[in-house]
Amino acid sequence: MSHELLTSAEMGEADRLTIAAGPIDGIGLMRRAGQAVATEVLSRYPSAAHVHVLCGPGNNGGDGYVVARILAGSGVATTVWTSGPPRPDSDAALAAAECPIKPRPLSDFDAGPCSIVVDALYGAGLSKPLSGEAARAVDLAAKLHLPVVAVDLPSGISGDSGKVLGTSFSADLTVTFARKKPGHLLLPGRERCGEVVLAGIGIGDDVIARLQPQTFENGPALWSRGLPVPAVDAHKYKRGHVGVFSGGPSATGAARLSALAAARSGAGAVTVLSPGNAMQVNAAHLTSIMLRKADDAADIEAFVGERRLSAFVLGPGFGIGEKTRAFALVLLASGKPAAASTGIGGLVFDADAITSFREAPDILFEAARGPGAPALVMTPHEGEFARLFADIADDNVSSKLDKARAAAARANAVIVYKGADTVIAAPDGRAAINSNGAAWLATAGSGDVLSGITAGLLAQGMLAFEAACAAVWIHAEAGSRFGPGLIAEDLPLAIVPVLRDLVAAGGGR
Ligand SMILES: NC(=O)C1=CN([C@@H]2O[C@H](COP(=O)(O)OP(=O)(O)OC[C@H]3O[C@@H](n4cnc5c(N)ncnc54)[C@H](OP(=O)(O)O)[C@@H]3O)[C@@H](O)[C@H]2O)[C@@H](O)CC1
Numbered sequence: 001m002s003h004e005l006l007t008s009a010e011m012g013e014a015d016r017l018t019i020a021a022g023p024i025d026g027i028g029l030m031r032r033a034g035q036a037v038a039t040e041v042l043s044r045y046p047s048a049a050h051v052h053v054l055c056g057p058g059n060n061g062g063d064g065y066v067v068a069r070i071l072a073g074s075g076v077a078t079t080v081w082t083s084g085p086p087r088p089d090s091d092a093a094l095a096a097a098e099c100p101i102k103p104r105p106l107s108d109f110d111a112g113p114c115s116i117v118v119d120a121l122y123g124a125g126l127s128k129p130l131s132g133e134a135a136r137a138v139d140l141a142a143k144l145h146l147p148v149v150a151v152d153l154p155s156g157i158s159g160d161s162g163k164v165l166g167t168s169f170s171a172d173l174t175v176t177f178a179r180k181k182p183g184h185l186l187l188p189g190r191e192r193c194g195e196v197v198l199a200g201i202g203i204g205d206d207v208i209a210r211l212q213p214q215t216f217e218n219g220p221a222l223w224s225r226g227l228p229v230p231a232v233d234a235h236k237y238k239r240g241h242v243g244v245f246s247g248g249p250s251a252t253g254a255a256r257l258s259a260l261a262a263a264r265s266g267a268g269a270v271t272v273l274s275p276g277n278a279m280q281v282n283a284a285h286l287t288s289i290m291l292r293k294a295d296d297a298a299d300i301e302a303f304v305g306e307r308r309l310s311a312f313v314l315g316p317g318f319g320i321g322e323k324t325r326a327f328a329l330v331l332l333a334s335g336k337p338a339a340a341s342t343g344i345g346g347l348v349f350d351a352d353a354i355t356s357f358r359e360a361p362d363i364l365f366e367a368a369r370g371p372g373a374p375a376l377v378m379t380p381h382e383g384e385f386a387r388l389f390a391d392i393a394d395d396n397v398s399s400k401l402d403k404a405r406a407a408a409a410r411a412n413a414v415i416v417y418k419g420a421d422t423v424i425a426a427p428d429g430r431a432a433i434n435s436n437g438a439a440w441l442a443t444a445g446s447g448d449v450l451s452g453i454t455a456g457l458l459a460q461g462m463l464a465f466e467a468a469c470a471a472v473w474i475h476a477e478a479g480s481r482f483g484p485g486l487i488a489e490d491l492p493l494a495i496v497p498v499l500r501d502l503v504a505a506g507g508g509r
């Protein structure tokens with residue numbers, strides 16, 4: 001498994017544990033890292049006239065000296081440009097001593113046509129914004145349109161946050177080691193990395209397991225074992241029942257999109273819970289999806305009491321205000337729904353259900369902590385996130401990952417912080433970063449479908465964090481595969497081949 005993401009501190013610890021366990025030592029790891037980069041350079045740029053290796057003062061630079069030595073040994077014209085000598089007696093100093101090329105000062109860096117750059121200035125140890133000669137090198141590489149291969153990370157990108165410190169290289173290829181880092185997936189880092197290649201350098205899976213990483217790249221490896229597949233004795237209510245709340249007569253479409261997505265993701269039964277005055281509109285557009293009036297809290301309580309419901313969606317097209325707050329609190333206080341097979345149910349609050357609590361978010365958070373409160377998944381985009389978690393959103397230092405985690409802990413909810421780099425965070429500290437999304441998904445109603453998929457999976461007994469991660473990935477995969485022309489109506493059907501492939505690949509309980 002390689003879907004864990006390591007912070008720079010965790011990577012340092014992996015390094016330390018590996019060296020302590022032996023037989024490989026620090027320079028051994030560095031030689032393997034440099035070899036992996038050199039192999040990529042040689043295979044991808046066989047006709048490069050000249051390779052310019054930019055080496056920083058730390059171990060990232062040490063990797064660079066190894067690359068330069070191997071390239072020169074392979075007959076490639078290679079120049080080393082350095083921003084400063086390695087610390088004496090360090091592994092990087094050893095790597096520099098083994099490199100036969102006399103380094104030139106980075107301040108003189110220049111390059112001719114058909115050159116490529118190997119960026120080994122700063123990696124995990126980036127500690128301040130790029131400036132001076134390093135910033136000039138970034139500008140020159142961009143101005144000359146030189147292909148850039150980054151060692152571990154493009155210099156200037158924080159491995160923990162994906163933020164740009166000052167300026168950064170925009171790499172065509174980034175070769176990283178042992179496991180990816182959050183900065184390879186979070187924006188803008190992801191865009192600056194180009195293609196990311198993961199190279200094994202002898203840090204074992206057992207070492208990674210000892211670190212108990214809490215951050216993951218979202219993908220089937222994280223949740224496919226929990227993916228629901230119907231049991232032999234399945235009947236519709238055993239496959240879970242989803243209730244989706246509809247807005248008024250002119251705002252019913254969002255709930256139907258969500259309902260359809262819940263049904264397509266495997267819920268055995270789905271009911272649209274509609275205001276009385278929108279029953280006719282909804283009825284005109286529903287076939288396999290059931291319909292029921294829900295005008296007030298008493299209607300919900302009656303419905304919850306008589307049905308074996310397992311998940312609800314509240315928010316899409318529902319409207320902002322007192323009624324929304326009341327419905328949300330009734331659901332959180334219901335002690336239900338219980339999922340069909342495992343007793344685990346869930347609520348998905350999106351859009352208006354989030355915005356309705358902007359003046360008093362603590363009421364929502366307290367309710368989500370109440371005894372028996374069902375698992376809650378909230379799916380805010382950036383604007384909605386800021387309405388509920390204003391102080392967290394305003395923090396310019398924290399990464400999107402940090403923010404989603406802080407919000408999940410505060411709200412006692414799984415937070416799906418949407419965007420091109422959606423982060424899913426659980427109250428227990430686990431978090432996943434999604435990377436299979438496509439711009440085609442940025443279309444009206446797309447989020448309503450995501451809520452529906454999440455509820456569909458929750459209703460079938462999938463745990464909240466896993467259900468949210470799976471829904472995000474399946475939704476993005478469907479959108480990516482569909483491509484141009486995608487509208488939200490297409491998405492519920494577009495998830496079918498994705499689910500089919502997941503089941504065929506052995507997913508499911
Ligand atoms: N861990 C592992 O398993 C393995 C790790 N490996 C490699 O090690 C790399 C991490 O090495 P690292 O810790 O030495 O940090 P690195 O990125 O070289 O930078 C530190 C130096 O740069 C300086 N500096 C920082 N920012 C600066 C700036 N903006 N402008 C100017 N200076 C700046 C900083 O200065 P200081 O903060 O001390 O003032 C310090 O001197 C990792 O990315 C990978 O490539 C591999 O060999 C395989 C095994």
Ligand SMILES: [K+]
Pocket residue numbers: 060119120121122123150151152153154155
């Ligand atoms: K680098």
